[in-house]
Amino acid sequence: MDSRRNPDNNKRVRSFSSTSTPSPVARSSKKSKPHSDSLYITNYSSTMADTDTGFASPHHSQTGQNPGISNQLLSQTMVQSPQMVPMVQSPQMVPMMNYQQPSGSTLTNNDIKRIAIAVREILLPDIGNIVDKHIAPLFNRVSSLEAENAELRLKLDDLEQYGRRTLVRFSGFPENEREDTTSTVLDAATSCGVDLSVDDIERSHRVGKAGRGKPRQIIMRLKSVDSKFKLLKSSRNFRNESSFKGISVNEDLTRYRDELAFLARRLVRTKSILQTWTTNGKILVKDKSSRLHTIRTEHDLVPFGHVIDMPNDHPM
Structure with missing residues (x-):
């Protein structure tokens, strides 16, 4: 009987396709489950070598696979096979992660100091530019707001004192x-x-x-x-x-002016000034030259020997 007319023989002479015959790697995965990631790499490297050279590997001989498998088919099989995913996690694929510096090239403390000084010299001008461009305007703005706040506090104190007249x-x-x-x-x-x-x-x-x-x-x-x-x-x-x-x-007096009057009386006791009194809510002092001065803030008492110890409720 002619073998070409036999249906069974037709199956044997049917051309190879990616859908009809599994790849050597896929077929081997069905037989036994690999025990490590290195086995995937070995099978893949061997298959690639056999495909490029045109010679069948022992793996091909055992499975009866045609040695002329194309690289495209093998790549498609590698992507479709879920057992190839662990190759990404294999230590052989990332050898630099386990790299250790040779013992003969370790850095000394002097080397680290020199590197730090060099880095500082490189970054210092940039830091200065950032300060001048961004931080300095904010500092000036804060100073302006503090002065404005102090002026508003004085005006509020004047209104409160007017109500106590x-x-x-x-x-x-x-x-x-x-x-x-x-x-x-x-x-x-x-x-x-x-x-x-x-x-x-x-x-x-x-x-x-x-x-x-x-x-x-x-x-x-x-x-x-x-x-x-x-x-x-x-x-x-x-x-x-x-x-x-x-x-x-x-x-x-308001609480703030009462504190100023107390500080002025303390200067009289220490003989730093001659006299102090209040009139219509204003605090007056007479210095050793008999000149009169109006005290509005705590800083006005500094020329007479007063020392500001702690920040006041009115930062002026």
């Missing part, structure tokens, strides 16, 4: 549980000849926390600024009476 504070009056502060002040003023009448007073009360072993101050709101000036001018008469020598009267 008719207030006075009395210190040294003994404190009782059920007392009338207005009557207490009027009795003392009448005894000492202080210019103060009931028509000048709007209201009064104690300020501060009680129970500190010291009598609290009495704050009084007068009906006019003129009444305040008359009271302050005649308040020295309290010193003429022995029973009221500890009484003092002062303008009601």
Whole structure:
């Protein structure tokens, strides 16, 4: 019988295609599962060598594969086979990751210092340019905002002091549980000849926390600024009476101005200045040359020997 007409023989003489006959690598993967990534590389290298030279490898002889497999077919088989993926993770594919510097070429500390100095000299001009271009404008902006903030604080302090223009504070009056502060002040003023009448007073009360072993101050709101000036001018008469020598009267100042007045009085005690007082909310000092100075900020006291220890609430 003619073998060409036999269907079985037709299967044997059928031409090779990538869809009908698996590649040697794919066929070997079906037989046994490789145990390491190196086996994939070995099979692949051997197959490539056999294909390029045209000679069949022992692997080809065992499987009966035609030695004339094209490189294109082999590459397609390698991509389609999931067992080829571990080749990427094989240490043989990335030999530089396990590279170690030879022992004879190690860097000394002097070498590292020289490298650091060279890098610094290279980067220093660029860093200076960055500072001049980006950081310096920000620094100038912050300084401008701080100056503006200080000016606004002073204006706010002026407004607050203006609202206190008719207030006075009395210190040294003994404190009782059920007392009338207005009557207490009027009795003392009448005894000492202080210019103060009931028509000048709007209201009064104690300020501060009680129970500190010291009598609290009495704050009084007068009906006019003129009444305040008359009271302050005649308040020295309290010193003429022995029973009221500890009484003092002062303008009601803002917290910031009260701190400045305290610092100015401390300079008087150290004999750095001759005298200090307040008038209409302004703090005045007289230096050793009898010249008057208006104190607006803590820095104004520095020429008289004051030392700024800590930042103030008003950074000026």
